[in-house]
Amino acid sequence: MAIKIYNTMSRKLEEFIPGGEPKEQITDYPPVTIYSCGPTVYSFAHIGNFRTFIFNDLLRRYLKFRGYSVDHAMNITDVDDKTIKGALAEGITLKEYTDKYTKIFFEDLKKLNIEPVEHNPRATESIEEMIDIIKKIDEKGIMYNSEGSLYFDISKFPQYGRLSNLDKREIKAGARYDADEYNKEDVRDFALWKAPKENEPFWETPYGPGRPGWHIECSAMIRKIFGKTIDIHTGGVDLIFPHHENEIAQSEAAYGEKFVRYWLHVEHLLVDGAKMSKSAGNFYTLRDLLNMGYSPRPIRYLLISAHYRKQLNFTLEGIKHSEQALERIDNLIVRLRDIKKEEHNFNECDNLIAKLYFDFTEAMDNDLNISGALGVFFEFVSKVNTLISEEKLSKNDAEKIIAAINKLDSVFGFINFESEEDVDAERIEALVQERIQAKKDKNFKRADEIRDMLKEEGIILEDTKDGTRWKRKK
Ligand code: AMP
Numbered sequence: 001m002a003i004k005i006y007n008t009m010s011r012k013l014e015e016f017i018p019g020g021e022p023k024e025q026i027t028d029y030p031p032v033t034i035y036s037c038g039p040t041v042y043s044f045a046h047i048g049n050f051r052t053f054i055f056n057d058l059l060r061r062y063l064k065f066r067g068y069s070v071d072h073a074m075n076i077t078d079v080d081d082k083t084i085k086g087a088l089a090e091g092i093t094l095k096e097y098t099d100k101y102t103k104i105f106f107e108d109l110k111k112l113n114i115e116p117v118e119h120n121p122r123a124t125e126s127i128e129e130m131i132d133i134i135k136k137i138d139e140k141g142i143m144y145n146s147e148g149s150l151y152f153d154i155s156k157f158p159q160y161g162r163l164s165n166l167d168k169r170e171i172k173a174g175a176r177y178d179a180d181e182y183n184k185e186d187v188r189d190f191a192l193w194k195a196p197k198e199n200e201p202f203w204e205t206p207y208g209p210g211r212p213g214w215h216i217e218c219s220a221m222i223r224k225i226f227g228k229t230i231d232i233h234t235g236g237v238d239l240i241f242p243h244h245e246n247e248i249a250q251s252e253a254a255y256g257e258k259f260v261r262y263w264l265h266v267e268h269l270l271v272d273g274a275k276m277s278k279s280a281g282n283f284y285t286l287r288d289l290l291n292m293g294y295s296p297r298p299i300r301y302l303l304i305s306a307h308y309r310k311q312l313n314f315t316l317e318g319i320k321h322s323e324q325a326l327e328r329i330d331n332l333i334v335r336l337r338d339i340k341k342e343e344h345n346f347n348e349c350d351n352l353i354a355k356l357y358f359d360f361t362e363a364m365d366n367d368l369n370i371s372g373a374l375g376v377f378f379e380f381v382s383k384v385n386t387l388i389s390e391e392k393l394s395k396n397d398a399e400k401i402i403a404a405i406n407k408l409d410s411v412f413g414f415i416n417f418e419s420e421e422d423v424d425a426e427r428i429e430a431l432v433q434e435r436i437q438a439k440k441d442k443n444f445k446r447a448d449e450i451r452d453m454l455k456e457e458g459i460i461l462e463d464t465k466d467g468t469r470w471k472r473k474k
């Protein structure tokens with residue numbers, strides 16, 4: 001069975017064929033080439049942005065789970081209207097300004113257990129490639145110069161508007177736009193290259209000094225890294241128009257070949273029914289939530305758990321539900337690790353695991369239906385809990401089940417969650433041992449002291465017949 005994904009370009013579910021040519025086996029395919037529009041580093045990213053970045057992570061992790069290799073790029077937009085404005089306001093260079101937010105962005109990715117990708121190009125390091133595209137568009141007569149800025153002439157590119165399903169009557173040919181962002185209702189020629197304004201950074205080029213428009217940056221980085229048609233391009237739905245429409249126009253006009261095979265767009269994270277966005281002021285950054293005492297792990301769970309083509313309404317209550325779901329999983333793993341029984345009298349374990357893989361894959365193959373996949377997983381969690389209560393599982397079964405959970409977690413990324421907090425684990429373990437010894441020595445004062453101290457840090461101790469367990473309060 002093949003993966004099916006919804007292509008914004010065709011508005012259909014399509015069978016996923018990397019490289020455009022069907023092969024016998026998954027391992028025969030070349031690496032899947034993916035480009036994800038990255039952050040504009042003018043401020044902290046908000047968790048709406050992270051919904052999209054976590055989806056990119058889910059996509060690459062699932063492709064790897066299915067046996068594909070991936071070659072994935074996510075850019076850093078470090079020059080555009082917003083970054084220039086921010087640097088000017090703070091009186092520092094554009095590079096100083098964007099370096100600060102780029103560093104914070106990568107720290108946030110790590111906290112959310114988002115895998116590093118193979119390439120993280122910066123727009124300002126790809127100016128040469130931008131000029132190369134501009135030259136090619138110029139040679140084809142699809143560009144014009146107005147007061148030192150270069151514009152793409154959309155009236156000379158008949159395919160313009162296919163991705164965003166533009167009503168051609170809306171197109172105002174000959175009218176132009178300098179702004180990086182504008183509405184579908186106001187379609188105009190867009191700036192490939194902008195003449196310098198006072199105090200703005202600029203680069204010298206054969207077309208005169210200036211700085212890039214936002215759209216040309218992604219076209220150039222894709223060409224620089226992949227050099228040909230790519231398999232998948234992702235971004236939030238707000239990027240369909242004008243950003244992705246303009247990327248297609250530039251790249252296909254310049255190189256005369258298909259730009260992208262599959263366009264995947266992530267629906268918005270909402271707050272009270274409205275898109276979470278900086279401009280609306282209705283946003284939370286990851287830091288805001290961490291400062292309120294939430295952990296990154298349930299935030300990842302929450303953002304990953306809804307299908308990417310459905311809007312997701314963000315609430316703090318939602319994080320609490322995610323904490324409960326994670327607790328169910330953690331408790332199951334603790335119970336599985338506690339199983340000591342050597343004799344083997346349950347013969348269905350392999351079948352149970354095979355069915356888990358089959359149903360999980362069937363759900364995910366269907367346009368990355370993560371909510372279906374989580375349904376399958378939690379059904380499995382319930383079944384295993386029942387089997388444990390019935391004392392049917394042996395130590396060997398438990399090990400196999402934990403291995404299967406870990407395999408699914410190569411896609412979920414919220415079970416074995418690497419976070420800075422875990423560095424503390426050794427210290428906690430040592431205190432737990434000290435408390436056990438204190439109790440043996442009848443030094444109950446010290447034992448209680450340790451329990452209270454850990455409690456303050458959010459560590460709960462549970463005394464069981466097999467010893468003392470500890471866990472973090474979610
Ligand atoms: P930006 O830094 O504004 O260029 O956005 C980075 C990514 O986040 C883009 O792919 C956007 O489409 C996406 N994005 C922005 N707002 C939201 C939101 N509320 N929900 C989901 N994705 C978003």
Ligand code: ZN
Nearest residue numbers: 037038218243
């Ligand atoms: Zn882009």
